[in-house]
Amino acid sequence: MSRPRILCISFSDVRSDARVLRQLEVLARHGDVTTLCYGDRPEVATDHLEIDRALPSLPQTPIGVAKLALRRFASVALDAPAVKAARELLGEREFDIVVANEARSLPLAFEVAGSPRIWCDLHEWAPAERTHVLSWRLLVAPFMHWVCQQYLPRVDAATTINVSIAEMYEEQFGLLPEIVRNARPFVPGLAPTPVAEGLIRLVHSGGAVPGRNIEAIIDAVDRLGDGYSLDLFLIPSRQGDAYWQSLVEQIERSPRTTLHPPVAPDDLPAALNPYDLGIFLLPPHTPNHRLMLPNKFFDFVQARLGMVYGTSVETDRLITEHGLGVITPGYSADDLVDALRGTTPEQVWGYKQAADRIAEQMSSDVDIAVEEGILRRLIA
Incomplete structure (x- = not known):
């Protein structure tokens, strides 16, 4: 009996997309997987169709923008440069199952030959992915709402990252996704490292993206004084050269902050393990920020760290329930300074043990x- 033919669509470089990499490992156990994405072939893929990384996955051409402005969504659904290239790469290839990562993949998924069953993995609340950006809010958000409305009721399966966002999909589109968190595999063999005398070691990892508030974390640590250090494992943003340069300059001026090269996803828990508190201070610019349950939360747990998070619905619940760390009431450097000044080494050690x-x-x-x-x- 031949194995099912599975197509995995993701408008990302899958090799650095931890969620999709974990998904691919499961897919490969059940069928022959073809990946359709930016970047090189992931190891577990049987076949790979590479989209030119310079091509945007939204209709950002002058004609596409005009169609978005005129709300001609049906005529623009397949117009994004990356989607057009993907259709050409696919040709008449047939598949039994298509996994569409994020709502923007859905129009393409329904064009795939072979009458496949379709599973959509919604990484977040699609209509509000970047609503803090005016052009997205005016042009793209209504299009993404239309995509969800048109396609989600027709999928054979859907998943998303937490209960709060799943309930929003059910309320607005009549589909209740199953929950697949951004959790990473269990890392055996790691244990909480002792809290050093006179020093609380803070750490943050991830993309150096404008809006992530990394500059406030650096500022707070400088103001806290000699009892604190900050280590950053940052991935430079493709779009944010000016922001990246400003961060590097701020780090160079900081006597307590050290910048490290980014670490591969599989190596991250071991790299973070020597530190004490993982920090994430993301202001709620969008509903996705307000309802986040990000990779970092699970990275910190597997690294056996305590954590400091700006308040948000899902992380507040888990941090409080399990005694994992500190929740700041706001997202400023002042909020972080106040929270950390009131935290003792004994409490930090307790948070690390709770993560373990x-x-x-x-x-x-x-x-x-x-x-x-x-x-x-x-x-079946």
Whole structure:
């Protein structure tokens, strides 16, 4: 009996997209996987169709923008340069299952030959991905709402990252996705490292993207004084050269901040393990920020760190329930300074031990079971 033919669509460089990499490992156990994405072929893929990374995945051409402004969504759904290139790469290839990562992949998924079953993995609340950007809010958000309205009721399976966002999809589009968190595999062999005498070691990892508020973290650590240090494992933004340069200059001026090269996803827990508190201070510019449950949360748990988070619905609940760290009431350097000045080394050690206790529970095993169940249904 031949294995199912599975197409995985993602308008990202999958090799640096931890969520899709974990998804691909599950897909490869159930069929022959073809990836359609930016960048080189992931190791587990049987075949790979590479989209030129210079091509945008939204209709950002003059004609596309005009159609968005005129609300001609049906005529623009397949007009994005990356989508056009992807259709040419696919040709008449047939598949049994298509996994569409994020709502923007859905129009293309429904063009794939072979009458495939379609699973959409919604990484976040699609209509509000970048609503803090005026052009997105005016032009793209209504289009993404239309895409969800037109296509989500027709998919065979859907997943998203947490209960709050799943309930929003159900309320607005009549579809309740299953939950696949951004959790990473359980990392055995790591244990909380002792808190050094007279020094609390803070760490932040991820993209150096404008809006992530990294500059406020650096400012806060400088103001806290000699009892604190900050280490940053940052991925420079493709769009943010000026922002990246400003961050580098701020780090060079900071006596307590050290910048490290980015670390591969699989190596991140071990790289973070020597530190004490993972920090993420993201202002709620969009509903996705307000309802976030990001990779970093699970990275910190597997690294056996305590954590400091700006307040948000899902992370507040988990941090409070498990005693994992500190929640700041706001997102400024002042808020972070106040929160950390009131935190003792004994409390930090308790947070690290709490992360160690729940590391297995907060691993991706639960999420993999959900994905396995979806694939068994689709294959049957």
